[in-house]
Amino acid sequence: MLHLVTGGARSGKSRYAQEQALSLSTQPVYVATAKVWDEDFAQRIQRHKAERGAAWINYEEELYVSRLPLDGQTVVIDCVTLWLTNFFALHAYDMDKTLSAIQEEIRVLQQKAGVFIIVTNEIGMGVHAETAVGRRFTDLQGWVNQYIARMADTVVLMVAGIPVVIKGEA
Template sequence: MIHLITGGVRSGKSRYAQDMALSQSAHPVYVATAKVWDNDFAQRIEKHKNDRGPAWINYEEEMYVSNLPLDGHTVVIDCVTLWLTNFYTENEYDPEKTLAAMKQEVQLLHQKAGTFFIVSNEIGMGIHADTVVGRKFADVQGWINQHIAHIADTVTLMVSGIPVVIKKS
């Protein structure tokens, strides 16, 4: 089962995903896809780790999430945007290669038994990127969000900390 949770920056996506996972499992899995880019980001990651607490089984995987032992678990994957960024840089900012690699990972996850809460960002609702690389990334982000939403059982849009279910199978 896949639940896509999307929305803007600081809309409450991660907290909502974590709360949902904890309501279904005493020991859910948290998959962090972030790469540490600078000191500020390292501090954000540490805060996220400390906020989760001891109930969680934690994995850090920047790209190949499907290789993790996730079968049969309740899993939060946080987040698609950082995960996609890792593929985007690895594929030298090629939108087609990036999208193909991400779709393959999502399909492999979709084949696993378990409940997946996948957190993503609606970056296309924000400021328009001022570089070609940024605009292409926004396009790829939108396309992968559409792909995940299509196969997801539920899609929830977070608005100011309020979950708005926009798809329920």
């Protein structure tokens, strides 16, 4: 099963995804895709781990999530935007290579047994990016979101903390 949870910044996406995972498993898996950029961000990550508590199995993987031991698990992958950023940097901002790499990761994950709840952002609904690379990234994010949404069993758009089901049944 593949579920996509999307929305704007601070819309409640991660909280909702975690609640869904906990309703399905007593020991869900949380995959953080963020790269630790500085000490402040490292402290934020530690705070989030502590908030999730001991019930969670935690992994940090910036690129190759599909290589983690996730078969048969209930998994929250948070988030596509940071994951995509890592691939974009790895592939020197080449859109085609980046898109291909992350689509392959998603395709492999979809073939695994388990429940995958993927969190993403709707960055294209916000302010128009000022730079050319920012506009290219916004396009990439939109294409990746569409790719995952096509394969997903359910898609939930979070609006002000309220889940709005736009595909399937929550």
